[in-house]
Amino acid sequence: MIMEESMKKVRHIVIFKYAAAAAADQIQQVTDALAALTHKIPGIRSFEHGVNNSPEKKNLGFTHVYQFTFDDAASRDIYLEHPDHIQFQHFVGQLGILNDAFVVDYKVAVAVDARRDERDAPSSTCCHGRRD
Secondary structure, three states: OHHHHHHHOEEEEEEEEEOOOOOHHHHHHHHHHHHHHHHOOOOEEEEEEEEOOOOOOOOOOOOEEEEEEEOOHHHHHHHHHOHHHHHHHHHHHHHOOEEEEEEEEEEOOOOOOOOOOHHHOOOOEOOOOOEO
16 A cells, blocks of 8 residues: 555755855765765655755754665664765865754655546546547
């Protein structure tokens, strides 16, 4: 069942506060290294990243967001102890550009596509006038 499957997924959100002296190319190296983990560690469904653009100015200096979606909590736990993740942590430490990190994990309870409503529903006919 789709609902049960989505409830197994785990989101792992990491938000970094980089040092003022961090160069853009160093931050990109960190982002690239995190993205590369998706090809090295099993159980990662997706990876997204972005830079804070909230007009609320409540980010407390945390600027860069990295989000992993895992198949389940066991996959997330494997990721946390995986040698490639440990190597990533050492790499970031050696760069010396990270002032702080904030991490939140949660099980996906319900996923709702707020853009979809009845007006967006597919029509009952397809491309050649046939019924689906």
